[in-house]
Amino acid sequence: xxxxxxxxxxxAGEHRTRSKIVLVEIIHQTLDVLLTAEExxxxxxxxxxxxxxxxxxxxxxQILHAPDAYPGFLGVxxxxxxYRDLAEPLGDIVGVQL
Numbered sequence: 001x002x003x004x005x006x007x008x009x010x011x012a013g014e015h016r017t018r019s020k021i022v023l024v025e026i027i028h029q030t031l032d033v034l035l036t037a038e039e040x041x042x043x044x045x046x047x048x049x050x051x052x053x054x055x056x057x058x059x060x061x062q063i064l065h066a067p068d069a070y071p072g073f074l075g076v077x078x079x080x081x082x083y084r085d086l087a088e089p090l091g092d093i094v095g096v097q098l
Contacts, residue, residue: 020096026050027086034081045072045093
């Protein structure tokens, strides 16, 4: 696995159902990454991309030191993460129930 995983999707009006399905798939992909990761990862939604950062990365450090500057910060997760752990905060951000 590279230093960061990048998974993307856009949520748009008429494509909301398809986008919701894509978001669900991306959450599952993120959980797969977390399941195989040796250590916890920071998960961040930047408005169109769900990013997974090693805690030692520069970006993770920036987010952890100023979480209010990154409204898409979902949290720090390890292999014990569950679907709801990611779906609830991401759903709140994008305005759909996942």
